[in-house]
Amino acid sequence: MSETFFNRMSTETGIELNGAQKQAVLHTEGPLLLLASPGSGKTTTLNMKIAYLLFEKKVAPERIMAVTFSKASARDMSRRFDDYFSGWSSVKVPFSTIHSFAYKVVREFMRKENIPYQLIEGGGQKGRMPGGLPLQKTFILKKVYEDVNGTQATEEEMEDLMSYISLVKNRMLEGRELERVPCQAKAASEVFQAYESFKQSEAEVTLLDFDDMLTFCHEILRENPDVLSVYQQQFDYVLTDESQDNSIVQHEIVEMLAAPSNNLCLVADDDQSIFGWRGAEVDKLLRFQETYPEATVLTMTENYRSSEEIVHxxxxxxxxxxxxxxxxxxxxxxxxxxxxxxxxxxxxxxxxxxxxxxxxxxxxxxxxxxxxxxxxxxxxxxxxxxxxxxYMKDSEAKFFRHWIVEDVLNFLRFSYNDSRIDILERIHTKFNAYISKKQMDLLKGRNTKRSLFDQLLQLDVQEYQKKSIPKVKQTFHDINNMRPDEAIVTIREKLGYDRVLRKMVDKFGFRADQLFGTLDVLIRIAESCDSLKDFAFRLKELEEIVKNAHVRExxxxxxxxxxxxxxxxxxxxxxxxxxxxxxxxxxxxxxxxxxxxxxxxxxxxxxxxxxxxxxxxxxxxxxxxxxxxxxxxxxxxxxxxxxxxxxxxxxREVASRVDTSALEGMDPGTKVVHQAFGRGTVMEYKEGLIVIHFEEAGYKELLLETCVERGLLSKEKQEA
Missing domain, CATH: 3.40.50.300 (P-loop containing nucleotide triphosphate hydrolases)
Structure with missing residues (x-):
């Protein structure tokens, strides 16, 4: 019967499945983890598996829950299913994301329990708090951050805080665990807890953000067996695509829905789990057989996409x-x-x-x-x-709004007119004139168009300022006549901007490579510009190009x-x-x-x-x-x-200096034995070194030449 189905699929769709793909299609009862390597036809196989349930096992489409990680993936799955079968069947399978299903659960539960709620993320937000604060996640989070820290959050802190909140919710972290998650935003765990409290108590309705759809759904299903039973009885088969991208809370929602029959198919590739920073949990896949001792694990490893060399x-x-x-x-x-x-x-x-x-x-x-x-x-x-x-897949123009870009532009603006108090107020702590807040307040009260450096010298300044201020004034004057790339280097080195950034890295935990990398990018752009004005114009031009690059073909x-x-x-x-x-x-x-x-x-x-x-x-x-x-x-x-x-x-090639034939087959991941350090795993090769993590001696970087010449390393013998 199964071959009849595959022959029919071949005739109707032109799709010929290989042995591993057929095996995956036919496995319908009980938990299945289908590990699909890149280019192995997982989407085709998943669609054929659904077709097998529909047309061979006569399962009603509404009894199949087919979910994937993103809306784009869900649309692609649905489009491909229609391409394969719309010519001879009108059956529609409702492909969806886990988020959309979770929101359905939350929406129906809230309505049943007469609990008023409002979304504050994802578009369509409305309403304001009595004080005028918009009921929108960004505005609420900014206010909470300011209440906790007594200062406004930068755009980078807000972005990092958003990621932090999503991560801790998707991994269902709480208590002391919140403090162990790195975040550049100050007092992130306190801000998160204050934000959650605000959503529950400060508004007239319960406020829900995007990740609340998952956490609330999880809580509803876990604490209301009758509600969970309704959804469990609704679906006979649960299939999830891109399961390596699922977070802990998403995995657990799927596990609850598939019980007790556990007719669950996870299509995934643990080798392509790359979203840990937003909560994806590869360990759930690696422990699949612990969760389901009766589970089957199948692999589809034939890559139809890439050449022999690339696959190797x-x-x-x-x-x-x-x-x-x-x-x-x-x-x-x-x-x-x-x-x-x-x-x-x-x-x-x-x-x-x-x-x-x-x-x-x-x-x-x-x-x-x-x-x-x-x-x-x-x-x-x-x-x-x-x-x-x-064409840019990620049309992300936030680089041009980075505070370092704005700092550099403000330095250049101030070099053109050093009487602008509004600009000096933004950058006075970021160069080596050591201007205090009190001095800035005095300058703001003067309201004159003279050079602010000249005005500073008329105030009660420190002795070291009497020397530094004239030098800084001259440097700004010089910058105005420089090429843009030379001007940025002068800002970094002569005005001491790099030194200020290093202090900020130490104090606030900013990533040094990102900050100095942004400056390096600005210098690269500046090198092709003839004047400061050209440079500022080019940045605006590039920002528009990047913003619109996602609509190009x-x-x-x-x-x-x-x-x-x-x-x-x-x-x-x-x-x-x-x-x-x-x-x-x-x-x-x-x-x-x-x-x-x-x-x-x-x-x-x-x-x-x-x-x-x-x-x-x-x-x-x-x-x-x-x-x-x-x-x-x-x-x-x-x-x-x-x-x-x-x-x-x-x-320089290691092979040109050392005969590595003795290490043939010792790729990273290979189990080896060292005469002195015992059993270990090869981690990497680099510049004449072999890096091994030993079970007892820990992490070691050893001279490759010594290991080869003395025969210190050998592959661990596998037991028969």
Whole structure:
């Protein structure tokens, strides 16, 4: 009977399933974890599985709960189902997100219990508090932050606070756990608790934000068995796509709904779990068989997307991770071209190369992938000047509203007119004139158009100010006549802006790489501008370009690694592959402290980037970011070891100095035995070192040459 179904599907839809896909379709009873590697046809398989339930097992469509992580994924699932079956069946399956289902539960419960509520996020908010405060999440959170800290939150603090709140809710953290979650916003745990209290007590109705849909749904189902029973009896089968993106609260909602029959199918790839920063919980997948001892775990590992070379490198690379399901990704595709690694002198030459390649290969469907939004701004500048159209998956213009960008522009404005008290008030603590608040108050009372530096010297100033103020005045005067890039360097070095930023990093916990990276980006843009006025105009121009880039149609896509998941391209350039960006400095620091979680997620992010490419994959790094010497990404060392590629590069190869044939097969993730340190796991190779985490001795960086020459390392023998 099953072959009749598959033959019918082949005839009607043209879809031929492989053995693993057929096995997944036919497994309908009991819990199933379907691990689907990149390009393995998971969406097609899931749709065929639903079709099997509908047309072969005669399950009514309303008895099937099919959910995925995002609205876009739900729309894609629905569209593909219609493409396959609309010609011969009018059956519709209601694909939805977990959020939309959770909101339905909350809405129906609130209505039944006569509990008035109002959404404060997601559009359509209305109403105000008696004092005039809009009933909208951002306004409420800003007020609560100010009440707790006695100062206004910056845009970056608000953004980090939003992420913090979403994370702690999705992971259902409370009490002391709240304080252990890092957040740049001051007193984040106190602000969060005050915000939750405000929503419950300050308004006439219960206020709900986006994440409350999940936490309230979870609470309703857990504490009201009768309500839970209604939904359990509504669905015979529960299927979830992209399950590696689900948070703890989402996983638990799905688990409750699938009980007691547990006809549950999770389609996921633990190797593509990259959203831990917003609450995704890969451990739930890794413990699936603990939750369901009777569960079946199937793998679909045949990648129909990528070339043999790309699949080979990606498959071996991801094995550096320890916390994962063991699987072997393969491909029926043939050999095409080697994975290329390019190392440039600096980031500027890297982008010059990318632009040149895009111009020469304009007919390819191409993507440039990057980790940080700031990384792409200089590329946008160059592409626009070269007349190359592009589409941006993440049309994110927040770079141009960053407080550092505003600081630099205010320094430049003040150099043009040093009598503007409104500008000096914003920057007086950020350069080395040491102007006090009392002095600023006195200046504001003078209301004159003379130089504020001259006016300062007429006040009661300190002896050191009598020396510093004339120097600072002259520096601002000089800045007004400089080229923009030279002006920014002067602001950083001569006016002491870099020193101020370092103090802010130490005091407030800001990420130094992000702050100084923003300044480096501004210098890159400034280098192609002739005057300060041109520079300010170019920033505005670039902001508009980025804002509108998501509505363009182009064969060239610019996107972050995170947003690239689910996409595929003929050619992929992964840029800025240096330690400090991917992996980040925080990832590296945690890893050296013996905490693997962040580093393993960064490795999964790198893996996602590589597996977007069909034919051509180029990995780009450099030795200098601005004037700062940087190290190429440790992940790139892993790939080089795997690929053995030396083409078109100017990097130093470990293989050129050491005969590593004795280490053949010791990829990251391999269990090894060291004569002195015992059993351990290979973590990475880098610049003549092999990094191993030993069970007893901990984290060790060993000289590769010594290990090879003395035969200190061997692969651990596997028991038969």
């Amino acid at each position: 490198v990606a498959n071996r690379f991801i094995k550096r991770n320890i916390d994962r399901y063991e699987k072997e990704m393969t491909t029926p595709n043939g050999s095409m071209q080697d994975v290329e690694i390019h190392a440039f002198q600096n980031d500027e030459k890297q982008l010059d190369y990318v632009v040149q390649q895009i111009q020469e290969k304009s007919k390819e469907e191409t993507a440039v992938l990057y980790r940080n939004h700031a990384s792409v701004i200089p590329l946008v500048d160059q592409l626009d000047r070269a007349g190359i159209d592009f 182009s064969s060239l896509t610019l996107t972050t690694f995170h947003s690239a998941k689910g996409l595929e391209f003929d050619a992929v350039y992964m840029i800025d592959l240096v330690d400090g960006i991917i992996p980040s400095n925080d990832d590296i620091e945690d890893y050296r402290d013996g905490e693997r979680e962040a580093m393993e997620e960064a490795a999964r992010l790198f893996y996602v980037g590589m597996t977007r490419a069909r034919v051509r994959l180029e990995l780009l790094t450099y030795h200098y970011l601005g004037k700062e010497r940087v190290k190429e990404s440790t992940f790139l060392h892993n790939v080089r070891t795997i690929a053995g590629s030396t083409k078109k590069t100017n990097h």
